[in-house]
Amino acid sequence: MPRVTVLLPTYQSEKYLHETMKSIFSQSFQDFEVLIVDDHSTDDTLKIIQSFPDSRVRLLSGPQKGLAEALNCGMCQAAGEYIARIDADDLMVPSRLEKQVAYMDSHPEVAVCGGWQQYFGLSTYLHAPPETSEQCRANLLFRCDLCHSTLMLRRDVFLGNSLFYDDSFAAEDFELWTRVLDHGEISNLPEVLGYYREDGRSITTAKKEQLIVQQSEIVAATLKRNLNIELTPAQTMYFRGWINPFFDTQYGLPIEERESAWRDLRRILAQIYERNREAGYYDEKALLKALASEWAVLRYNAPFELPREEIPTLESVFVGQKRSQVLLRKALSFCRNYRGIRRKYWKLKSLLDRRQKNRHRGER
Numbered sequence: 001m002p003r004v005t006v007l008l009p010t011y012q013s014e015k016y017l018h019e020t021m022k023s024i025f026s027q028s029f030q031d032f033e034v035l036i037v038d039d040h041s042t043d044d045t046l047k048i049i050q051s052f053p054d055s056r057v058r059l060l061s062g063p064q065k066g067l068a069e070a071l072n073c074g075m076c077q078a079a080g081e082y083i084a085r086i087d088a089d090d091l092m093v094p095s096r097l098e099k100q101v102a103y104m105d106s107h108p109e110v111a112v113c114g115g116w117q118q119y120f121g122l123s124t125y126l127h128a129p130p131e132t133s134e135q136c137r138a139n140l141l142f143r144c145d146l147c148h149s150t151l152m153l154r155r156d157v158f159l160g161n162s163l164f165y166d167d168s169f170a171a172e173d174f175e176l177w178t179r180v181l182d183h184g185e186i187s188n189l190p191e192v193l194g195y196y197r198e199d200g201r202s203i204t205t206a207k208k209e210q211l212i213v214q215q216s217e218i219v220a221a222t223l224k225r226n227l228n229i230e231l232t233p234a235q236t237m238y239f240r241g242w243i244n245p246f247f248d249t250q251y252g253l254p255i256e257e258r259e260s261a262w263r264d265l266r267r268i269l270a271q272i273y274e275r276n277r278e279a280g281y282y283d284e285k286a287l288l289k290a291l292a293s294e295w296a297v298l299r300y301n302a303p304f305e306l307p308r309e310e311i312p313t314l315e316s317v318f319v320g321q322k323r324s325q326v327l328l329r330k331a332l333s334f335c336r337n338y339r340g341i342r343r344k345y346w347k348l349k350s351l352l353d354r355r356q357k358n359r360h361r362g363e364r
């Protein structure tokens with residue numbers, strides 16, 4: 001039996017699949033199988049898979065019910081002690097599996113090990129989630145701060161506890177990790193383990209609407225399960241993802257309600273802290289950092305960044321931020337990731353090209 005199952009779901013993946021598979025077979029650690037779950041692709045996906053005549057490749061026919069069910073199918077069929085996730089357009093660094101196996105072997109309490117992910121193509125973003133299991137646990141209270149395509153899972157923990165992706169959630173990974181924390185720790189190696197391709201393809205409007213709403217529903221369910229805090233529907237709205245409900249006029253709160261809602265949000269964050277002091281589910285220092293980051297995002301519309309220094313008290317979470325401080329944080333964040341300009345450039349160029357083609361057709 002292989003130590004690792006590399007789980008690779010595919011559907012119409014011909015464009016980048018060859019590069020992805022080359023990065024898998026270029027690993028310094030070679031005791032693995034590649035389990036591909038293909039959801040009945042009609043392009044050249046299968047031909048590309050067949051161009052790798054390696055006995056370690058196993059091809060399964062997917063259930064044609066979406067990504068979550070394809071992953072569940074693969075998890076049930078995996079032979080490896082560990083399951084390494086990757087998507088069909090991303091890449092592994094050559095030492096990824098070697099380093100993760102060594103870490104998982106020496107940390108039996110860890111159910112999921114990830115790493116940093118460098119974006120490429122239309123983005124320069126470096127997604128660097130926290131290293132420690134304490135901070136990962138605290139961050140997952142509010143957001144999915146993990147790089148899915150770098151994760152290695154301990155198979156027995158997932159199968160033994162029926163930890164599967166729930167396809168009723170658009171953010172099926174975020175919802176799953178919040179449940180995993182009841183059965184093991186999640187941590188990250190503080191280095192780049194993978195490359196995420198940003199090619200300008202956007203999610204559908206329907207899925208975006210789902211993500212916006214379901215992010216808050218996951219937060220509310222986590223608070224109820226872990227700290228017995230029950231949010232009202234109006235309070236649940238505070239934690240919507242992909243937008244800032246206090247500043248986004250389309251999806252958010254009316255301007256005249258902001259001050260009252262901010263006071264209510266502050267009360268909720270304080271309640272989380274106090275309730276955790278009784279339950280002990282989150283590390284106190286890590287929780288204070290997560291609370292401070294979430295407050296800065298929702299109250300001041302600042303980028304989500306963990307404070308470098310420790311937050312000494314609950315009162316320190318709510319220290320006011322000047323507009324100049326927020327603008328500086330946004331500028332620094334923008335400099336680290338200028339994907340916005342590049343994406344808008346290519347989007348505008350594509351739109352102009354289409355208009356020009358339509359104009360030529362009209363002239364004919």
